Amino acid sequence: MTVSSKTPLLDQIKTPDDLRRLQPDQLQQVADELRRETIDAVAVTGGHLGAGLGVIELTVALHYVFNTPADRLVWDVGHQAYPHKILTGRRDRIRTLRQGGGLSGFTKRAESEYDPFGAAHSSTSISASLGMAVARDLQGKHNNVIAVIGDGAMSAGMAYEAMNNAGAMNSRLIVVLNDNDMSIAPPVGALSAYLARRVSGRGYHRMRKFLHQIAKRMPTKMLEQRALAMEEYARGLVTGGTLFDELGFFYVGPIDGHNIDHLLPVLQNVRDARNGPVLVHVVTQKGKGYLPAENSADKYHGVVKFDVATGAQQKSKASAPAYTKVFAESLIKEARKDDKIVAITAAMPSGTGLDLFQKEFPKRCFDVGIAEQHGVTFAAGLATEGFKPFATIYSTFLQRAYDQVVHDVAIQRLPVRFAMDRAGLVGADGPTHAGSFDVAYLGCLPGFILMAAADEAELVHMVSTAVAIDDRPSALRYPRGEGIGVPMPAEGKPLEIGKGRILREGTKVALFSYGARLAECLKAADELATYGLSTTVADARFAKPLDVDLLLRLAREHEVLLTIEEGSIGGFGSFVLQSLADHGVLDRGLKVRAMVLPDIFIDQDSPNAMYAKAGLDGKSIVRKAFEALGQNMSGEVVKLA
Secondary structure, three states: OOOOOOOOOHHHOOOHHHHOOOOHHHHHHHHHHHHHHHHHHHHHHOEEOHHHHHOHHHHHHHHHHOOOOOOEEEEOOOOOOHHHHHHHHHHHHHHHOOOOOOOOOOEOOOOOOOOOOOEOOOOOHHHHHHHHHHHHHHOOOOOOEEEEEEOOHHHOHHHHHHHHHHHHHOOOOEEEEEEOOOOOOOOOOHHHHHHHHHHHOHHHHHHHHHHHHHHHOOOOHHHHHHHHHHHHHHHHHHHOOHHHHHOOOEEEEEEEOOOHHHHHHHHHHHHHOOOOOEEEEEEOOOOOOOHHHHHOOOOOOEEOOEOOOOOOEOOOOOOOOEHHHHHHHHHHHHHHHOOOEEEEEOOOHHHHOHHHHHHHOHHHEEEOOOOHHHHHHHHHHHHHOOOEEEEEOOHHHHHHHHHHHHHHHHOOOOOOEEEEOOEEOOHHHHHHHOEOOHHHHHHOOOOOEEEEOOOHHHHHHHHHHHHHOOOOOEEEEOOOOEOOOOOOOOOOOOOOOOOOEEEEOOOOEEEEEEOOOHHHHHHHHHHHHHOOOOEEEEEOOEEEOOOHHHHHHHHHHOOEEEEEEOOOOOOHHHHHHHHHHHOOHHHHOOEEEEEOOOOOOOOOOOHHHHHHHHOOOHHHHHHHHHHHHOEOOOOOEOOOO
C-alpha cells in the first residue's frame, strides 16, 4: 500500500522556480508543509527553531514574489533561514544541519547561490544589501535587493548607520523588518493591511510625488518643508513609521507576517516600485505553529534534539557543571559581598548566565541589546565612577567592539572586567561563534591582564581575581559546555597575578598550557610516559603578565617545550616565544613548538572532532613532542623538515 506524503506540494519544490509555478491560493498549504518539515528536521538535529517558525509565511512569500537568486535575499543573522534552505535546493540535506560535513546553521555563501551573504552575527544585513544595491546600480542592472532583519537586530547601531547611509544615497533597496517581540507598532489587522497595501501601491506613490512637486512650488522654503512634513507625519501617525521616514526610508506597514494574502500584494508593490529605499514592517510570532514553542518563554530559540509530539528536549544529564553556570554563580557570590559589582550583557542574558545574576540583582544587571560597542563604553563609564563592571560578552561577539576596548578602556586604564564565554572551538555553531582571536587581540594592548580557566574550579578563583583587579582592565576566558568534574571550592580566592602552577613534574618534555586544553595535556603526559618520556605539565593561568620565572625554569630543565592554547597565532604561544627570545633562551638549542589553532576557519562538528582536526587533542600533543625530538612514535630518528 502506498503511503501518501505529508508534504505533497513541498515535494514538488526543488528550487524557488518550482514555487513560483504554483497558484497564490496554494501557498498557505506550502507554508503549512514547510513548517512541518522544519519542525521534523530540527527535532533530529537540534538548532534554532523558534525564529525559523516565525518566518515561514514570509519566506514563502519572498521567494514567490522575488526572482531569487537573481534578486538578492539577505537574511540577518541567518538562524531563521532553515525554511529558506529547504526551499532553495537543500531539503535533502536539511537533517545534516549543524553536523560535521553538513549544512551550516546559518547562511553561507559557499553553500548555495541563494545565500548571497553569509551571516551568524547580528545586524549586518542592511549594510551588505546596500553594498549589493550600489554594485547593481554601478553595473546598470535592475535586480532587487532585500534585507530581512529582526527587531532585536535593529537594536544594534550598525543597522541605523546603514539605514542612514541608504536613506542619503536613495538607492533602491528593500528592508523587511521582522517584528516578533518588541511590539514597536500598533496591533495589526485588516485596517493596517489595507493601509499598507494602499501606501505601497503606485497610485499612492504618484500622489505623493505630485504633493512633493506642489510643495516645491511653495513661495518660501519654510512652507515647502512644512508641507512635506505634514504628509510624512500624517502617514507616520497612521502607520508608526515616522522614525524610518526620518532615516530616508519609505515606510510600509505594519502587516501580518503570517497572512500570505496580506504579504503578497505589499511585496509585489514594493518589488515594482522604482523609488529609493523602502522598509516593510512585518509582525510575526516567534515559534508560530508549534504549540510547545509558542508556550515556551524563549519560543524554542535554540533547542537540542526533541520529541515532536511533546516538545520534550533530549537533554543529557550533566556529569559536571557548565562553565557558564559556574561563572554566573561565582559572580553572584562575589556580588553579595560587594555592591559595586555590576554586570552587562549584549542581548545574551541566558547564553552568558547573567539571567541568574539578574534574578538576584535586577538593578545591577544591564542588557544593552545587540550593542556590544555601547556595552563596552557603558561599562567604562561605570568604572570611572568606582563601580566594578563585568562586561560579559562572548569572545566572538567582543570582536564587534574592539575600538571601544582600545580607546575607551585600555588607553584610560579603566578596570573593566571582560568575561568571555565560548573561548575556543564551539561545536555546532561553527567558525562564526568560535572564540579564536581574543588572546591575540587583547594581549597586544598595554596594561591588560589576561586569564584563562583550565577547569571549572579555576574559573571560580579567576572570577574572584577579576573582582580584586581594580587598577587596570582584565579579561577572563572560558569554554562552552561542561567542566571536567574537578572538586569545587566553597568560594573563590584571588590568584597571584601573573603566576602559573605546575601539576606534574618531569624532566624531558614540558607542556605549558593556557586554558582548557590542560586536561588533554595531562592525557598526553600519561601517554608520553608510556614511551619513557618524562613530562612536566604546567598551567600558565595568565597569558599577560606571563609567569616568566616559571617559563624560564621549564626552558632550563627540559629538552622540549610545547605551548598549547585554544586560540590563534599571535596569542599565548607568541608571548612565550617573545619572552624566550628576549632572555636569549632560543640561542641555546631548546626545542620549542607553539600549538595553536590552524590558519583556517574550522567548520561545525562535535568539539572533540574539531579539536582533533585542529591538532590540539592529546594524541596531537604527543605527536608534536615526538616531532620536536626528531623521532617518530616507534622511537626511530626522523629528519626534520
